[in-house]
Amino acid sequence: MRTNQASGAALPQMSNESFLTLFMVGVLAVIFAIACLVVPNFFQARNVLNIVTNNWFIIILGIGVTFLLITGNFDMSVGGVIALTGVLSVWFCQGANVSQNVLANGLGLPYILAVGLALLCAVGIGAINAFFIARLKVPSIIITLGTMMLARGIAQIITHGAQRNTSLPDEFGLVGTAALPGTNIKISVLVMVVLVLLAFVFEKMTVSGRRIYLIGANSEASRLSGVKVGRHLASLYMLSALLAGITGILLASEYKAGVSNRATGYEFDALVIALLGGVSIAGGFGSVLGMFVGAIILSVVTSAATGLLLSPDWQFTIKGVVTFLAILAQRFALDRRK
Amino acid sequence: MELTDNVLEIRDLVKDFPSVRAVNNVSFDIKRNTVHCLVGENGAGKSTLIKILTGADQRTSGNIRLNGAEYAPRSTKDAKLKGISTLFQELNVVDQLTVEENLSLGMEDTTLGFLRRTDKTKRMVEAMNSLEPSIKPRQLVSSLSVAKKQIVEIAKAVATESDIIIMDEPTAAISEGEIKRLFKIIKGLRERNVTVIYISHRLDEIFELGDYVTVMRDGKHIDTRPISQIKDRGELVKLMIGKTVFEQYTLKEGACKDPILEVRGLSNQKLNDICFDVHPGEIVGFYGLVGAGKTELARAIYGADSYGGEIRFKGRRLPNSPDKVIAAGIALVPEERRSQGLFTILTIRSNVPVMNMRKISRAGFIDGSRERKISQEYIEKLRIATSSMEKETRKLSGGNQQKVVLAKCLFADADLLMLDEPTRGIDVGAKSEIYAIIRRLSEEGKAIMIFSSELPEVVNICDTIYLLYDGSLKETIRNGCDLDSEKILHTVTGGA
Numbered sequence: 001m002r003t004n005q006a007s008g009a010a011l012p013q014m015s016n017e018s019f020l021t022l023f024m025v026g027v028l029a030v031i032f033a034i035a036c037l038v039v040p041n042f043f044q045a046r047n048v049l050n051i052v053t054n055n056w057f058i059i060i061l062g063i064g065v066t067f068l069l070i071t072g073n074f075d076m077s078v079g080g081v082i083a084l085t086g087v088l089s090v091w092f093c094q095g096a097n098v099s100q101n102v103l104a105n106g107l108g109l110p111y112i113l114a115v116g117l118a119l120l121c122a123v124g125i126g127a128i129n130a131f132f133i134a135r136l137k138v139p140s141i142i143i144t145l146g147t148m149m150l151a152r153g154i155a156q157i158i159t160h161g162a163q164r165n166t167s168l169p170d171e172f173g174l175v176g177t178a179a180l181p182g183t184n185i186k187i188s189v190l191v192m193v194v195l196v197l198l199a200f201v202f203e204k205m206t207v208s209g210r211r212i213y214l215i216g217a218n219s220e221a222s223r224l225s226g227v228k229v230g231r232h233l234a235s236l237y238m239l240s241a242l243l244a245g246i247t248g249i250l251l252a253s254e255y256k257a258g259v260s261n262r263a264t265g266y267e268f269d270a271l272v273i274a275l276l277g278g279v280s281i282a283g284g285f286g287s288v289l290g291m292f293v294g295a296i297i298l299s300v301v302t303s304a305a306t307g308l309l310l311s312p313d314w315q316f317t318i319k320g321v322v323t324f325l326a327i328l329a330q331r332f333a334l335d336r337r338k
Numbered sequence: 339m340e341l342t343d344n345v346l347e348i349r350d351l352v353k354d355f356p357s358v359r360a361v362n363n364v365s366f367d368i369k370r371n372t373v374h375c376l377v378g379e380n381g382a383g384k385s386t387l388i389k390i391l392t393g394a395d396q397r398t399s400g401n402i403r404l405n406g407a408e409y410a411p412r413s414t415k416d417a418k419l420k421g422i423s424t425l426f427q428e429l430n431v432v433d434q435l436t437v438e439e440n441l442s443l444g445m446e447d448t449t450l451g452f453l454r455r456t457d458k459t460k461r462m463v464e465a466m467n468s469l470e471p472s473i474k475p476r477q478l479v480s481s482l483s484v485a486k487k488q489i490v491e492i493a494k495a496v497a498t499e500s501d502i503i504i505m506d507e508p509t510a511a512i513s514e515g516e517i518k519r520l521f522k523i524i525k526g527l528r529e530r531n532v533t534v535i536y537i538s539h540r541l542d543e544i545f546e547l548g549d550y551v552t553v554m555r556d557g558k559h560i561d562t563r564p565i566s567q568i569k570d571r572g573e574l575v576k577l578m579i580g581k582t583v584f585e586q587y588t589l590k591e592g593a594c595k596d597p598i599l600e601v602r603g604l605s606n607q608k609l610n611d612i613c614f615d616v617h618p619g620e621i622v623g624f625y626g627l628v629g630a631g632k633t634e635l636a637r638a639i640y641g642a643d644s645y646g647g648e649i650r651f652k653g654r655r656l657p658n659s660p661d662k663v664i665a666a667g668i669a670l671v672p673e674e675r676r677s678q679g680l681f682t683i684l685t686i687r688s689n690v691p692v693m694n695m696r697k698i699s700r701a702g703f704i705d706g707s708r709e710r711k712i713s714q715e716y717i718e719k720l721r722i723a724t725s726s727m728e729k730e731t732r733k734l735s736g737g738n739q740q741k742v743v744l745a746k747c748l749f750a751d752a753d754l755l756m757l758d759e760p761t762r763g764i765d766v767g768a769k770s771e772i773y774a775i776i777r778r779l780s781e782e783g784k785a786i787m788i789f790s791s792e793l794p795e796v797v798n799i800c801d802t803i804y805l806l807y808d809g810s811l812k813e814t815i816r817n818g819c820d821l822d823s824e825k826i827l828h829t830v831t832g833g834a
Contacts, residue, residue, distance in 0.1 A: 015685075015728065206702050207695045214692055217681040224642060224678055225692045225746065226664035284683050 016334065020278035021290045023333050027326055028297050035300055039307035047303065053185065055299045056192035057082075057247045057263070059292060061270040063199045064240025066291045069274050071215045071233060072283025073140040077129060078244040078270060080151030081122050082263035085248030087155040087164065089118040090258030095167040103159065104166040111171050119245045125151050126241025130234035148267065155260040165257035176253030188250045195243070199288045208232070216283030273298055276326055297326060345370040345501055345533045346391075346409075351400035353386050360386040362557040364400075368502075368550070373524060373534045375544040375565075378554035378578055379793070379827075384537055387554070388504055391535075392424045393417035405501065415444075423495035424504040431487050433480035438463060440479050441494050462497040469493050469523055485516035489523060496530055503527070504535045509543060510629050521547055539627045541571045541831045553577040575827045579793075595619075598785045599754055601639070603647035608634040610810040612647075616754065621776065621786040623800030625793060626830050631809040632789035633673045636758045639663075640670045651754070664693055669752035671743050673759050673789075675736075679743035682732035686724060687713040689731055689742050693750035716745040721771065737768030744772065754785040761795060773799050793823060805829045 014022075036043040061078045068075045092114030094106020109117070125147050132143040158164070178187050203209040214222045215229055223229050252258050276294030279286025301322045305315050346368040353361035361383045368374045378384050389395035391402070393411030402409045404421060411417035414424065431440050441462040448454060463475045470489045479487060488508055495503045505524070509517045524534055524547060536547060544551055545565060551574070553560040560577055568574055597615035604612040608631050616622050624632050638645040641658040649656040651666055660670075672678035681689050690713045691698045698709045713727045720741045724734060731742050740760070747755060757776070761769045776799055780786050790796050796803050797817065805813040805826060812829050815821065 205704055205706075207699050207704060208702065210688070210695070210704060213684065213688070214681055217683050218677070220678050221672075221681055222692075224640070224660055224670060224672055226661040226750075227692070228661055284681075 017278070017285065017287055017290070020330065020334060021287060021293060024276065024278060024290060024293045024297065024326070024330065027329060028293055028300065031297060031304075031322070032300055035304035035307075039304050042304065042307055047307075049185075051299045051303050052296060053189045055295050056186075056189045057251060058266060058269045058273060058298075059192050059295045060195055060243050060247045061266060062273050062291045062295060063195060063288055064236070064243045065267075065270040066274045066277070066279050066286060066288055067199075067203070067212055067236050068140070068240055069271075069279045069281065070212050070283060070286050071236065072219065073133065073233065073236075074144055074271075075129065075237065075240045076141065076144040076267045076271075077125060077147040077151060078240060079263040079266040080148040080155075081125050081241050081244035082248035082251060082266060083155040083260055084125065084151040085118045085122045085245040086252030086262055087158050087258035087260060088121055089114050089249050089252050090164045090168065090172075091158050092117055093168055093172055094164060098167045101166070103162070103164050106164070106167070111169060115249055118249060119242060122241045122245025122248065123238050124241075126238035127234075129241070130237040133237065134230040134233040152260065152264075155258070159258060159260040161260060163257050163259040165255075168256060173253055173256040176250050176255070186254075188254070191246070191250065196288060196292055203288055212236070213284055216280075216285070218284075269298070272323055276323060276330075278330060298323070343370060344368060345405060347401075347403040347406075349401040349403075351387070351390065351402065352398045353383075353390060353395065354398045358557075360557050361390070361397075364554070364557075364559040366552055366559055366562040368533060368535065371528045371531060371533055372549035373528070373536055373547050375536045375538070375548040375551040376554065377538070377541070377544060377551060377574065382554040382578075383557040384554055385506075386557075388424070388506060388535075388537065391417070391422060392504060418498070418500070421499070421501035422504065423491075423498070423500040423502070425488060425491050425495075425506065425508055427506050427508075427510060429484070429487050429491060431479050431490055433478070435479060436475065437466065437473055437477050437479060437482075437490055438475040440490055441466060441475075441497070458497075462494060465497040466490065466493040469496070469526075470519075483512070483516065485512040485520055488512070488520065492523060492527075496527070496532060500532060502533045502535060504537075506537050507539065507628070508536075509538065509540065517543075539629075539831055541574055541833070544574070545571065555580055571831070571833055572824070572828065575824050575831070579823050579827055598652055599639075599787075600650040601647070602649075604635070604638060604645055604649065605647050606634070606638060606643060606645040608809050609638060609645065610808070612809075612811050614804060614811065614814075616785045616787060618753070618785050619780055619783045620802065621780050621788065621800045623796030623803045624787065624789045624806055625791070625796045625803055625826070626806030627791055629808075630791075630806040630830065632791070632806055633758055634809070635806070636670060636673075636756050636787070636789050640668065640756065642670075664750055664752070667751075667753040669693060669747035669750040669755050671740075671747050671755070671757040671760055673762075675740055675743050676732075679746070680731050680739055683730060685728045685730055686717065686722065686734075686742055687727040690716050690745050690749055693746050697749070697751075712749065716749065720745055720748075720775065735764075737764035740764055740768065740772065744775065748775075748779075752784070754787065755779060756787045756789070758789045759791065760788060761790075761792075793826065797821065797823075807832055 041047070065075050065078065091106045092109045093111055094104065094108070096108035097105060099105060128147055129144055132138045133140045175187055179185055180187065180190060203212070211222070211227050211232055214227055215232060219229055251262060273294035274286065274291045275281065276297055277286065277290030277292065279290060298319065301319055302315060305318050310318070344367040349365045351361055351364045352359065364387065376384050386395065390397050393413045393416050409420060411420060432443065435443070438459065442459050466473060466475065469492065470486065473482065473486055473489065479490065482490070492503065508520060512520065527534055538544060548565045550562060550564055551568065552562040553574070555578060560580070595617050598618050599616040602613050612635065624635060626632050634643065637643040639649055641656070641660050641663040644658065651668065656663060656666060676682060687710060691709055698705055698712060710727065716722070717724065717727060722738050722741045722745070724738065731739055734742065761772055776786055788796060788800060801817055803815040803817055804811050805815070807830050
């Protein structure tokens with residue numbers, strides 16, 4: 001401990017946040033190296049690229065979830081919002097009165113309008129969260145578990161518990177499947193990268209971003225220092241729902257279908273990658289960059305498990321064990337530093 | 339065992355803290371089956387003495403004998419087993435359990451882990467019944483008033499055959515009628531072989547209840563006497579304050595400007611029709627004991643609590659939410675620096691500018707170099723002792739933490755600064771530095787309001803002093819002319 005402190009004073013001081021992000025990058029490197037040794041054909045450009053890109057939807061969700069975690073709040077409704085927005089965008093877009101089958105008939109709105117309205121409904125779910133949590137001060141875990149079921153429930157009603165995938169215009173499938181010119185990188189991945197960069201700038205450079213940390217560090221002191229705590233929380237819940245809505249639109253477009261059980265459990269994945277990235281469950285600490293690293297760690301593990309031809313039955317267990325070990329290592333490293 | 343006349347004998351008791359000697363060679367006896375009152379100003383050493391008796395704190399040196407035997411509790415539980423129970427201000431009852439379950443809590447009889455109703459439980463319920471028949475054993479404690487919860491605790495202490503029950507300000511949170519009933523019970527405890535050590539700021543209670551009184555001042559034992567040998571509360575007050583020497587206050591040449599703050603008929607649950615003015619450049623002190631309404635007054639003006647009445651600032655009606663009040667030009671250094679003032683897990687650099695982010699940002703983007711420059715400036719100006727502005731504030735000492743909170747409020751560029759207990763729990767050096775900063779601000783024309791329960795503090799720096807008792811302004815004193823500390827203490831302890 002003593003020597004640690006001495007060397008810490010000699011080196012330029014690094015914040016706990018940078019330390020932890022770097023530490024998790026180290027953990028990622030170790031896991032990646034092991035995967036390369038053990039899994040055949042793991043270390044290939046194509047595979048490495050996939051590792052970064054094929055989790056784009058969880059990373060977009062992770063942005064909103066991370067911000068809220070830093071304020072000391074949960075958002076468990078994001079998976080439900082994806083399902084709801086996807087189903088709504090399909091239903092709004094499906095031709096009106098085109099078939100005997102109820103599930104083939106929609107409202108016949110133009111695609112852009114359908115998307116706009118679906119996103120509005122997503123933000124509406126965020127507004128419900130905001131009202132109960134920011135205004136009525138109900139614990140966020142209760143409310144967002146409620147809206148999680150509410151959103152998915154509405155999606156199930158609209159799809160009769162299944163899915164809608166017929167009588168859709170051609171442009172519906174465009175945005176989710178199109179790749180960037182000259183590459184096979186999907187537009188969705190580009191959206192994710194842009195959102196992560198914007199979130200990083202917001203978090204580190206703006207006044208509103210700073211206030212997220214203030215609220216999480218001490219909500220009462222924030223209020224007494226003139227931070228409008230309620231208004232900030234409300235905006236963040238609506239932002240998180242909007243991000244989930246965008247994800248829902250992209251996924252529905254990719255599969256050209258609105259599926260009521262789409263994105264089941266994604267809220268937990270988003271939570272796990274944030275925690276893997278060092279975001280404190282008590283609030284006041286963490287970063288979007290850390291969350292991104294956490295997402296890659298989870299992705300490497302999943303990909304390695306697939307590469308080892310493990311049956312999907314085993315994947316959950318492996319993910320669980322790695323998450324557990326990674327978070328233990330993280331806590332241990334942070335304690336040693338103090 | 340032959341029982342002596344004294345249930346407790348304290349000899350040469352000393353307790354040192356890093357910067358102060360809180361209890362200084364205290365010796366006195368407490369007679370068996372009496373109500374023994376303990377009085378003194380804030381900081382006189384009462385609480386430390388009580389903490390040693392209840393095992394919450396360990397003495398530095400000295401001797402305590404309980405029933406003639408050496409007494410050195412290692413914990414509050416140990417103290418209870420040895421015969422000293424305590425009724426803390428924060429009651430030790432579990433709301434979600436019944437009265438009966440609370441009575442046996444911590445000393446349940448069990449067989450193989452299963453609870454068993456035994457004579458002990460029955461004895462406790464009987465004790466409960468004889469003290470206050472209206473409380474039913476199967477009732478949930480959450481349905482009881484504060485006073486009745488206290489009675490449950492007293493019953494528990496009686497049934498476990500405690501020799502001494504310590505009561506720390508038991509009447510602070512209960513109503514007039516309940517106080518009467520509580521007093522009846524306390525008086526009845528003498529017949530049950532229980533000695534009561536009673537602590538209160540309300541001196542009238544001491545004359546009504548006590549058999550003996552011990553006065554403490556500055557950590558020292560001043561006197562122990564039968565109540566009957568004390569003429570009146572005036573004499574008691576004189577014992578409590580002794581010859582207090584105040585630092586020299588220099589009278590200011592007050593050019594009477596228009597008031598910056600006008601408060602008229604301010605009332606809420608804790609405050610009662612409060613009216614006063616504050617002028618630019620004036621330092622106004624609000625002095626009162628714990629629970630007098632100082633913090634409530636500060637919070638109401640700040641918009642943190644709701645109120646009725648009118649507050650005008652610079653001639654305009656003051657809005658009632660902290661963000662708007664700050665924007666209008668008022669800043670508050672709150673009472674609890676760690677839970678209300680400071681972001682302890684964030685760095686000094688992140689703490690300093692929070693009340694005025696506009697000044698370090700452009701179009702919503704933080705100017706990092708400006709932020710660092712300003713933090714450095716305040717670290718130097720207030721002489722905050724730290725190796726770096728990137729240090730988390732929880733790692734600073736109390737005095738330096740308070741300076742960070744002060745820096746935060748100064749950076750808000752307020753015209754009126756309110757400070758609630760600005761020097762509580764910080765050492766003498768940091769204290770006088772903070773006073774110097776306050777004086778300088780007032781010379782710059784800022785209005786200052788100080789809320790304090792330390793008389794030397796308000797007398798030392800305030801131009802005008804308001805005395806608060808029970809949510810009302812009792813008296814206004816112009817500093818420098820007719821300062822009578824006896825009269826002041828008389829007023830803030832409820833004397834007419």
